[in-house]
Amino acid sequence: MRHKHSDYMNWSKTQSHARYNLATSGAAPFPLRELAVHLDTLEINGSDNGYGYPPLQKAIAAHHDVDPDCVVESAGTSMANHLAMASIIEPGDEVLIEHPAYGPILDVARDLEANVKRFRRMDEAGWAIDPKAIRDRITPNTRLIVITNLHNPTSALTPDGVLQEIGDIARSVGAFVLVDEVYLDAVYQGTPRTSFHLGPEFVVTSSLTKVYGVSGLRCGWILAQHDLAWKMRKLNDLYSATPVYPGQLLAVAVFKQLNQVREKARRIVEADRKLLRDFLVKQSGVSAVCTDWGTTSFVQLEQGNADDFLKRLRTEFETAAVPGRFFEMPDHFRVGMGVNTEMFAEGLKRIARALVEA
Ligand SMILES: Cc1ncc(COP(=O)(O)O)c(C=O)c1O
Numbered sequence: 104m105r106h107k108h109s110d111y112m113n114w115s116k117t118q119s120h121a122r123y124n125l126a127t128s129g130a131a132p133f134p135l136r137e138l139a140v141h142l143d144t145l146e147i148n149g150s151d152n153g154y155g156y157p158p159l160q161k162a163i164a165a166h167h168d169v170d171p172d173c174v175v176e177s178a179g180t181s182m183a184n185h186l187a188m189a190s191i192i193e194p195g196d197e198v199l200i201e202h203p204a205y206g207p208i209l210d211v212a213r214d215l216e217a218n219v220k221r222f223r224r225m226d227e228a229g230w231a232i233d234p235k236a237i238r239d240r241i242t243p244n245t246r247l248i249v250i251t252n253l254h255n256p257t258s259a260l261t262p263d264g265v266l267q268e269i270g271d272i273a274r275s276v277g278a279f280v281l282v283d284e285v286y287l288d289a290v291y292q293g294t295p296r297t298s299f300h301l302g303p304e305f306v307v308t309s310s311l312t313k314v315y316g317v318s319g320l321r322c323g324w325i326l327a328q329h330d331l332a333w334k335m336r337k338l339n340d341l342y343s344a345t346p347v348y349p350g351q352l353l354a355v356a357v358f359k360q361l362n363q364v365r366e367k368a369r370r371i372v373e374a375d376r377k378l379l380r381d382f383l384v385k386q387s388g389v390s391a392v393c394t395d396w397g398t399t400s401f402v403q404l405e406q407g408n409a410d411d412f413l414k415r416l417r418t419e420f421e422t423a424a425v426p427g428r429f430f431e432m433p434d435h436f437r438v439g440m441g442v443n444t445e446m447f448a449e450g451l452k453r454i455a456r457a458l459v460e461a
Pocket of ligand 1: 205311
């Protein structure tokens with residue numbers, strides 16, 4: 104029986120909500136009223152958008168400084184990851200995925216009947232990737248290496264030098280490297296260029312969801328070389344015959360004021376990050392690797408099981424965070440920054456109380 108579900112996504116939709124919701128991963132919703140667009144400029148049906156709406160293709164391409172022909176539009180990074188993996192992998196192919204990993208990436212690889220292998224990120228080194236761990240596990244049957252950059256859940260940033268080494272390893276066996284960069288623009292200073300520029304073996308996925316707070320538009324994309332890009336567009340014909348035209352128009356409007364949208368989120372993310380740092384310095388019983396970027400942090404509970412702790416946190420303290428078991432690390436939990444600083448501060452206070460009363 105094929106694997107056809109995502110436990111994490113189901114939990115996120117049905118059980119993650121709470122009054123003090125730290126189970127988030129993206130910025131606060133950006134309100135439509137702050138977007139410089141008028142309803143009478145929108146339209147429901149388009150005629151020239153079947154394989155991508157040219158102004159949106161251009162906007163995405165300009166954002167990454169790539170050829171618009173390399174841009175494949177998709178319904179969020181979720182569909183982008185699916186299209187990328189499904190276009191590259193055949194059943195039985197080896198796919199090497201980071202550990203810990205964002206659950207749906209593993210779910211898609213398993214659904215595609217890939218032979219999933221793992222390499223461990225080094226928690227002892229700030230969750231960095233050691234290319235040797237990849238070199239040790241790669242085989243001639245490896246078709247794809249998958250990483251997230253920034254890493255979900257820890258927000259670790261992988262530098263270009265390491266990405267380049269991973270690309271070299273992949274090239275040596277004819278494999279691709281899929282880099283999910285949905286959080287990369289949450290590096291607010293010196294934002295790195297997309298890894299797509301590092302070589303033809305790189306395939307990149309991203310969207311306007313997490314860092315920009317316009318998740319409802321489902322504006323996602325893949326960056327891939329021309330032939331592979333067409334394979335993905337044709338595969339997408341099986342899932343969503345045509346894109347959502349009003350969504351494409353609104354996404355173009357977002358790109359026109361992208362900096363403003365990002366800066367709005369940045370203020371909240373940075374205020375929350377400061378609170379989290381202070382909390383981690385003072386609070387016993389928990390620890391985490393602190394980064395200067397990203398919207399999530401992966402907190403280790405020094406004693407006990409995070410599931411039990413989070414159950415109590417929800418029922419007694421009305422506060423939610425993401426259980427580490429969704430990242431295969433049950434003694435951790437993930438907190439999200441960037442939604443509402445008052446809520447975040449109160450959520451941290453409640454975590455502190457729950458720890459004391461444990
Ligand atoms: C690493 C990663 N990729 C993809 C997604 C899904 O993104 P989107 O909302 O753009 O589909 C998420 C959402 O949490 C994520 O963390």
